[in-house]
Amino acid sequence: MYRAKELTVATWxxxxxxxxxEVQRAVAESGAREGLCTVFLHHTSASLLLCENADPDVRKDLEAFFSRLVKDGDPLFRHDAEGPDDMPAHIRTVLTQNSLSVPIQGGHASLGTWQGIYVWEHRTAPHHRRVTISVLS
Known part of the structure; x- marks a missing residue:
């Protein structure tokens, strides 16, 4: 059985x-007891992240690290059609991921105790991001 659900994430x-x-809800609605859930983000300036979800400092530290690694407005970058965060957003996406796979066990996405699934917006302006959640059982 294959099922897919699309959602839109409004970022700030x-x-x-x-x-x-939303991922857990899509898995539950699919009726799958065992299988694989794939989450795919349809964009090149945002990422998906499987990350620590208990301490928000982890995400703050990731953002601080990437801000140091890939600076907005760096004169090295030629691609700046949409502003100084344009190319840095693409680089952040290439260095991370736009697709995740999570096993389904017992009717839910089998995440670790401290794992959460996040859309990581790399642009400074708000966007609407399209995500497809696919369930195969």
Missing amino acids: GRGFHDITD
């Missing part, structure tokens, strides 16, 4: 947006 700009509950 750069930062993390927890979609764990």
Whole structure:
């Protein structure tokens, strides 16, 4: 059995947006007891992240690290058609991921105790991000 659900995540700009509950809901609605859940983000300037969900400092530290690693407005970058965060957002996405796979066990996405699934918006302005959650059982 294969089922897919699409959702739109409204971001408020750069930062993390927890979609764990939406993924779990999609798995439950699919009726799958065992299988694989794939989450795919249809964008090149945002990422998906499987990350610590208990301490928000983890996400703050990730953002601080990437802000140091890939600076907005760096004169090295030629691609700035949409502003100084344009190319840095693409680089952040390439260095992370736009697809995740999570096993389904007992009718839910089998995440670790401290794991959450996030859309990581890399642009400074708000966006609407399209996510497809696919369930195969």
